[in-house]
Amino acid sequence: MNFLRKLRTLDLNVTPICLTLFVGPIRCRKQWFYSKSPKRRFPNATLNRFRNFESEDLPHSRRDKTLLARRFVPGFLIICASGLIAQKIQYFKEKFLSLLPPVLADYSNLTGRRTEYGFIADVANVSAPAVVYIEIRDKKRIDYYTGQPTPISNGSGFVIEPNGLILTNAHVVIDNNLKNNMSILIKFVDGRTFEGNVECTDTLSDLATVRISGSNLPTLQLGHSSSLKPGEWVVALGSPLALSNTVTCGIISAHRKSEELGLMKKQIVYLQTDASINQGNSGGPLLNLDGEAIGINSMKILPGISFAIPIDHARNFLQTSTGQKYAQSSKSSRYIGITMMTITEPMIAELRRRQLSLSEKVREGVLVWKVVPHSPGESGGLHPGDIITHVNGVEVKSSVQIYEALAEKGKPLDLVVYRGQKELKILVKPDE
Structure with a gap:
């Protein structure tokens, strides 16, 4: 017409x-x-x-x-x-x-569907007040324009006790490069800000708690992850790329043992989901349709393949971590300033399907997910997306081998790295 x-x-x-x-x-x-x-x-x-x-x-x-x-x-x-x-x-x-007869859309069958099928919005509205934005700042570096400490990284978390106890990932609030110069800013969706202090950490499980001074704060109810079935709807809340209170949704894709992901020492059955989890979502809650936290967003491998720590494992951490403080749990180790993830053959096959330039020689290795600016890793030439296949002449099958190489004091890391089709040899000298 x-x-x-x-x-x-x-x-x-x-x-x-x-x-x-x-x-x-x-x-x-x-x-x-x-x-x-x-x-x-x-x-x-x-x-x-x-x-x-x-x-x-x-x-x-x-x-x-x-x-x-x-x-x-x-x-x-x-x-x-x-x-x-x-x-x-x-x-x-x-x-x-x-x-010609008039052609009009029939909206009579669609009336009321926003209310009937708005379950994702309902979960987000109920849970959002308890989700917080976490920003790590360097107190030695002051921003010229604001006069405040310079932000270094960010993540997410959620309040589990009304007196100010926040659950998040350990890698969100631990930065060995800053150590005593680190400050933590906690921001709620309503604009309130608090100074946070790391209370307990477990680097093996990648869990941590942060304490703020507050009372009658909104909280999230903890659910049970053991009863989750593949195909159930889930909602992820967090602050990807510092965009506070971003809502994504998906389903539970599978339950994955840590051994399947190359994480030999963690002994965790991760929740695999296709809900979008990006940088900054880490530490935020993964919710069921009842608004209960059933997981802690932890890592993303590929678009559509992300993992969360089950809340049942976090319950055990909360019960056993009351006596161990962050200052006592941090161990002195060499630092290269990268975030890495063990990748298996199925993951490499998926990477090769999505990235045609990946070399056919890569069978196993460790994916460099993030490189901290001005770190030894960046100075040595590592880039996000690199795949480490050898360290000091030994074939790499797990990120544990990188940590073992870092434990050898005074010895640099001689890495073989694949960047697309190129094979590169990179020498990284860790900070002691």
């Missing part, structure tokens, strides 16, 4: 112009009245006199008026005739369109 209306408007505007442009010049060049061929199309005295009109001996002024009339009057008449024709065309088109 819209196409026909546009066509009608186009005809009304363009038809007179086209007739004038094409028919007028033809008339002025005498193409209507005679042919250039020796055989004349209309051999009669009137046309012969008209063809030889310019050779007649007429006064100059009369000749000019006659030429002017001969050149412009036919064009004017043609415009008038084309306007009448266009009106008739419009009339018949309107008649034709009036015969």
Whole structure:
């Protein structure tokens, strides 16, 4: 219908112009009245006199008026005739369109669906007040414009006790490079900010608690992850790329043992989900449709393949971590400033399917997920997306081997890295 209306408007505007442009010049060049061929199309005295009109001996002024009339009057008449024709065309088109039945969308069956199927929005509205944005700052580096410590990294967390206990990932709040120069800013969705202190950590499970001074704070209820089935709807809340309170949803894809992911020492059955979990989502809650926290968002391997720590494992951490503080749990180790993840053959096959430039020589290894700016890893030449296949001449099958190499004091890391199709040799000198 819209196409026909546009066509009608186009005809009304363009038809007179086209007739004038094409028919007028033809008339002025005498193409209507005679042919250039020796055989004349209309051999009669009137046309012969008209063809030889310019050779007649007429006064100059009369000749000019006659030429002017001969050149412009036919064009004017043609415009008038084309306007009448266009009106008739419009009339018949309107008649034709009036015969067509009207086509209208039927919205009667859709009424009320926003309320009936808005379960994701309901979960987000109930849970969002208890989700916090966590920002790690360097107290030694002051921002010139704000006068505040410079932000280094960020993540998410959620309140589990009204007196200010927050559960998050250990890698969100631990930065060995900052150590005593680190400060933690906690921000709620309503704009309130607090200074946080790391209370307990478990680097093996990648869990930590942060304490803030507050009372009657909104909290999330902890659910049970053992009863989750693949295919159940889940909602992920967090602050990806510092965008606070971002909501994504998906399903539970599977339960994955840590050994399947190359994490030999963790002994965790991770929740695999296709809900989007990006940098900054770490530490945020994974919720069921009852608004209960059933997992802690932890890591993303590929788009559509992310993992969360089950809340049942976090319950055990909360019960056994009351006596162990962060200052006592941090161990001195060498630092290279990268976040890495063990990748298996199925993951490499998926990477190769999505990234055609990945070398066929890569079978196993460790994926460099993040490189801290100005760290030994960046100085050595590591980039996010690199795959480490050898360290100090030994084939790498797990990130544990990287940590073991870091435990050897005074020895640099001689790495073989694949970046797309290129094989690179990189020497990284860790900070002691």
